Amino acid sequence: xxxMPMRVLILGIDGYxxxxxxxxxxxxxxxxxxxxxxxxxxxxKEVGSDSVFPIPRxxxxxxxFKKFYDKDIRFFRGNVADPKFVYKIFEDIKxxxxxxxxxxxxxxxxxxxLKQANETMIGNIVSTINLVYAAKDLNxxxxxIKLGTMGEYGTPNIDITEGFFEIEFRGRxxxxxxxxxxxxxxxxxxxxxxxxxxxANRLWKLKITDVMQGVVYGTETNEITRSHxxxxxxxxxVWGTALNRFSxxxxxxxxxxPYGKGNQKRGFLSLDDSVNCLTIxxxxxxxEGEYRVLNQFDQYYSVNFLAETVQEVYRELTxxxxxIQHVDNPRVEAENHYYNPDHKKLYDLGYRPSGxxxxxxxxxxxxxxxxRERLGKLKKVIMPKTFWRESSGL
Ligand code: USQ
Numbered sequence: 399x400x401x402m403p404m405r406v407l408i409l410g411i412d413g414y415x416x417x418x419x420x421x422x423x424x425x426x427x428x429x430x431x432x433x434x435x436x437x438x439x440x441x442x443k444e445v446g447s448d449s450v451f452p453i454p455r456x457x458x459x460x461x462x463f464k465k466f467y468d469k470d471i472r473f474f475r476g477n478v479a480d481p482k483f484v485y486k487i488f489e490d491i492k493x494x495x496x497x498x499x500x501x502x503x504x505x506x507x508x509x510x511x512l513k514q515a516n517e518t519m520i521g522n523i524v525s526t527i528n529l530v531y532a533a534k535d536l537n538x539x540x541x542x543i544k545l546g547t548m549g550e551y552g553t554p555n556i557d558i559t560e561g562f563f564e565i566e567f568r569g570r571x572x573x574x575x576x577x578x579x580x581x582x583x584x585x586x587x588x589x590x591x592x593x594x595x596x597x598a599n600r601l602w603k604l605k606i607t608d609v610m611q612g613v614v615y616g617t618e619t620n621e622i623t624r625s626h627x628x629x630x631x632x633x634x635x636v637w638g639t640a641l642n643r644f645s646x647x648x649x650x651x652x653x654x655x656p657y658g659k660g661n662q663k664r665g666f667l668s669l670d671d672s673v674n675c676l677t678i679x680x681x682x683x684x685x686e687g688e689y690r691v692l693n694q695f696d697q698y699y700s701v702n703f704l705a706e707t708v709q710e711v712y713r714e715l716t717x718x719x720x721x722i723q724h725v726d727n728p729r730v731e732a733e734n735h736y737y738n739p740d741h742k743k744l745y746d747l748g749y750r751p752s753g754x755x756x757x758x759x760x761x762x763x764x765x766x767x768x769x770r771e772r773l774g775k776l777k778k779v780i781m782p783k784t785f786w787r788e789s790s791g792l
Contacts, residue, residue, distance in 0.1 A: 404680070406473075409478050410478075414614070414630050417459070418672075421621035424463070439668050449630035450632070451774070496533075498544045501522040506583055509584075530604060543676065546608050549580055551576060551583060551610070552580055553738075558738070558740060578592070591608075597689075612695030614666075617766075637676070648763065654721065654722045656702050657701065659734060662734075670753065707720065707756065
């Protein structure tokens, strides 16, 4: 499908997904504008960690981008939780589509204590409110693509639909938002965002795609493999996610750590699939005035299955054995549960998963082995120490 080049704004362009998405959109011919305040860089360093791959400063990043893609990114430095900042960007560039990837994204970070809980609540919710007001006042035709999470639904004992479901209760029928039941302050901010987006759509008929994304893994996308303009990669206990962490644990000879029984299931997708889906969501927009919810993941797996798969792939690659050690679960979550979420709408729009899990894990391990020295320095921040029940107050 050929799509006319569009003016696309990525809020959170310096992040794991933002930087990979910018490259995907550029390769599709779109004009990219980006904003960031480098929050993730700072907060990751505060827990004594860093991206495994060295990430150049933004100036050098943009230069590298220009050299490879022969395209400038116009960059705005600032905080999306500041309404004046968002209004200024909208006045300047009138984007046709805007991705909101500029929220605090770590569940464990939000559970460290009251300070982090409030920071996550305020920053995330306010940024989305700023965005819908700027859209309404300055650019009501813009398509807002907002990154939410599969974790909004929690793990109910029934199938999960995409956003809405039909219910019959006491003889009457209605179509209602699927119940949300999140498991961390972070995940609840995404629920609150979804409610706010739904309401903004009802008020002002804004065109919105609310993406319920699963856990993303991987070091490369098709574009990054060619450009070598790597995105950040976090593996510490606060900022790293399951599969990326398991791969890093294998490479650093630390035990792979399924939390608790390890039978908890989540939807997962590769970074390449994530940016493909986000691009499809933009190029195949909802109808005028529609609020659309997409469940965005490739397959669901148990944490145990992922740990065992990393162990197997690592053995095939290196001949060495990685240990699996179940550790006390630092989180408060069901460890044995039913899980059957729908994820049909993106397939209907043309999404097809691009790789397979084992190849992706192989690529992650190979990329990590190239950075053994940096990774070695991060060994001390890999094992879990943020226990959610012990979240500190004032
Ligand atoms: N887990 C382990 N061992 C580990 C790390 C995680 O067993 O060393 C387990 C967790 O207990 C959890 C599952 O793996 O059951 C997923 O945890 P995660 O850290 O990979 O992901 P999560 O905290 O849920 O958050 C991540 C992203 C977040 C995104 C979310 C999608 O950080 O931004 O919204 O994935 S989802 O999980 O579908 O809500």
